[in-house]
Amino acid sequence: MKRILIIEDDLNIAELERDYLQLNGFKADIVQDGAQGLKRALTGNYDVVIVDLMLPNKDGYEIIKEARKKLDIPLVVVSAKGEDISKIRGLEYGADDYLTKPFSPGELVARIKSHIKRYERLKGGSRGASEVITHAGLEINTASHQVSVSGREVQMTAKEYELLLFLATHPNMVFSKEHLLSAIWGDDYYGDTATVAVHIQKIRKKIEKDPSNPEFIETLWGTGYRLTSDCRG
Template sequence: MNKLLILVVEDDTAVRNLITTTLETQSYRFLSASTGEAAILEAVSHNPDIVLLDLGLPDMDGIEIIRKIRSWSAMPIIVLSARSEDTDKIDALDAGADDYLTKPFSVEELLARLRVTQRRLIAAEGLITSQQTVFQNGALTIDYAAGCAYLDGEEMHLTPIEYKLLRLLAKNVGKVLTHTYITKEIWGSSWDNDIASLRVFMATLRKKLESAPNSPQYIQTHIGVGYRMLRV
């Protein structure tokens, strides 16, 4: 039996049954809720490891649920929604969601997102912690204490902004970070010119990090939304 407990928040019975059946076949433990009020009660009562959240619930918008959960817990939240506009994704991620999966989605993709989130949970439990002094991801090594990054054992010559970007992505490996979140963390603001600067710095960072920038291994672009560092 998989130790993870997953809360499925979905008001569509057919979709909820598909998800819970999938989780059951993969030996995940799960709870389910069809309303926002029930979802918050289950989250508070059982403290699940991961929440799968539909945004379009009958009594409460999913964004509000994300904000309520984030007021007291950092439990990973994966949004499952038919809303496919970039603004919807950005709103959910900025509210505190960890990932966003657009309906309709395949069972294989859902399970893949769960595995990514599970690896992040393992990291948070101590295999890789935010307090560690050295981050390792494939050929990439970041020595936080020294403020240096290495690729294949060779020191990377990064500008201060490039290093801050790389460090921020590494601290949130596996999580989509929106343009707004990144620019506020790096520059303290999120104006259009900050986002334009972000694209420039991300391009120069990729040239130094990726052996094939057109087929990135480390940094994934979510067009119109933001960036994610992949676990290699």
């Protein structure tokens, strides 16, 4: 049974999330304090963490930032803060998804299922045969999920890795934000394309010498993104 941690100080909302998750076969725990929530997230062996942003003792941004240093599991924000800047900040800190309150419990469950499915598929790929995709100093090992640039290993979240791998296995092909959102987050994902832009920005910060003048991932304004030149296996 998959285990979900809910870090939410509003008990009514937390119990609503928990009840819907349990009805769908998940085990869900609730923590109402931010500091305690982070501690549980790091030690509780959970499959997904759902976190509010406005919490006592430690806010959701801090939780995401600290958790992402040690966890690669899906982190999902559920918050009343619906402004774009809040969403972008949450995604930049390492969240995989962002739902705005009020939300549909059914939508939350659908997103959790989608994230778990894609995470397991990504992790399951590590048992396959090793393939190293290279391009001008960029290396992606599809068996170990390691990414390195000029011999320097780069740490990536599951979504960052999956997005980079998708572009690297389709070199020189241009993909719109909508296409990438569907390919990486799934057709049942209800988020907006800002998610793609934020993740591209995060990847560039990790692999590009100058993220403002990228060598690997090129933006074609009004069209989409592509990984430039040939990538060789």
